Amino acid sequence: MITLALSKGRIFDDSLPLLAAAGIDVLDDPEKSRKLILATNRPDLRVVLVRASDVPTYVQHGGADLGVAGLDVLLEHGAEDGAGGTGNTGLYRPLDLCIARCRMSVATREDFDYASAVRQGSRIRVATKYTQAARQHFAAKGVHVDLIKLYGSMELAPLTGLADAIVDLVSTGSTLKANRLVEVERIMDISARLVVNAAALKIKREPLRALIDAFEQAVGAQR
Numbered sequence: 001m002i003t004l005a006l007s008k009g010r011i012f013d014d015s016l017p018l019l020a021a022a023g024i025d026v027l028d029d030p031e032k033s034r035k036l037i038l039a040t041n042r043p044d045l046r047v048v049l050v051r052a053s054d055v056p057t058y059v060q061h062g063g064a065d066l067g068v069a070g071l072d073v074l075l076e077h078g079a080e081d082g083a084g085g086t087g088n089t090g091l092y093r094p095l096d097l098c099i100a101r102c103r104m105s106v107a108t109r110e111d112f113d114y115a116s117a118v119r120q121g122s123r124i125r126v127a128t129k130y131t132q133a134a135r136q137h138f139a140a141k142g143v144h145v146d147l148i149k150l151y152g153s154m155e156l157a158p159l160t161g162l163a164d165a166i167v168d169l170v171s172t173g174s175t176l177k178a179n180r181l182v183e184v185e186r187i188m189d190i191s192a193r194l195v196v197n198a199a200a201l202k203i204k205r206e207p208l209r210a211l212i213d214a215f216e217q218a219v220g221a222q223r
């Protein structure tokens with residue numbers, strides 16, 4: 001049995017066409033059923049639904065053989081392991097799936113002069129869920145920041161005076177706009193990656209290789 005870890009929402013939705021192109025149909029709709037283990041049209045392949053930020057944990061520890069996770073999630077996960085951001089031990093990252101795309105950016109209130117705060121070398125208070133990526137970004141720029149860890153609703157932080165700036169994921173920019181925030185710096189492009197358990201890749205080499213190849217072809221065809 002091969003177990004594929006996905007998260008509900010955009011990762012699941014954007015993975016479906018890639019799975020279909022690889023000949024895989026998921027037989028349950030996660031929005032309608034409460035099941036956490038979903039069967040597919042392939043008797044040897046099942047999907048497990050986990051929190052987006054738990055996908056690397058499941059795959060790393062063998063709760064799933066492979067999974068789909070955002071680069072944002074992988075960067076924070078790698079850091080938690082003390083593996084320095086990207087070198088997750090036991091986690092093989094063969095493929096950029098080019099789905100669930102967005103960017104990680106710095107945003108502030110319209111009336112905050114980010115450029116001059118940076119120029120003057122002021123300490124900037126930055127609220128974010130992505131403390132690792134943010135720390136690296138500002139360190140590389142030589143900007144002094146006090147990082148405040150949040151788990152959601154980052155947009156609220158500059159509006160309440162909790163922080164001067166946020167580091168968050170932006171796709172259309174409409175959430176920022178609705179909260180009268182402006183994107184002042186792009187940090188990196190984000191997309192979802194296929195991650196594979198390295199030990200599983202040895203033990204179930206052939207079916208996993210075939211699956212990775214099928215995903216690779218599907219990604220190429222969608223471009």
Ligand code: ATP
Nearest residue numbers: 009010051052070071072073100101102169170171
């Ligand atoms: P949870 O909602 O369970 O706390 P999450 O917010 O990380 O977790 P989703 O909102 O489903 O889960 O996002 C999953 C992934 O989709 C993110 O990790 C990111 O890689 C990607 N993504 C693409 N666009 C956006 C966006 N505008 N906002 C947030 N995530 C996005």
Ligand code: MG
Nearest residue numbers: 009010052152
């Ligand atoms: Mg979310």
